[in-house]
Amino acid sequence: METIDRIESDLKEAIKQKNEDVLRTLRMVKSDIMYEKARISGDLTTDTIIEIIKRAAKKRKESIEEFTKAGRGDLAARESVELEIIGRYLPPQLGEEELARMIDEKIAEMGTVSKKDFGRVMGALMKEFKGRADGALVKEILTRKLENL
Secondary structure: OOHHHHHHHHHHHHHHHOOHHHHHHHHHHHHHHHHHHHHHOOOOOHHHHHHHHHHHHHHHHHHHHHHHHOOOHHHHHHHHHHHHHHHOOOOOOOOHHHHHHHHHHHHHHHOOOOHHHHHHHHHHHHHHHOOOOOHHHHHHHHHHHHHOO
């Protein structure tokens, strides 16, 4: 089942079950998708929909951080629930160990690299990991690895 179809199906189910958290979250995500569809005046690819969902997840992560700093645990908890719901529609993320192994492989494949090659290596990695890894985590691991070379 395609991502948008899953979202619509789950939205209908949330309406039937009166699950306000899921309902509120999926309405926001669907709204973001429909906005993007109207903006480009055409159908969206699965990759584009995943990018929209990733942006929604990123917004929630940033909000959680800000609400926590401000001492608003209630709002941070609400954003955490939304983030968990949104996460159901994202592809499974690679773990830190697996990322480290794959980064080592990419560095070996690219030959001699140094700190100066960070951008080139990072670009190649993000193309390979598209949607399957958090960019901040990849950056952190790659920085550590390049410092140790």
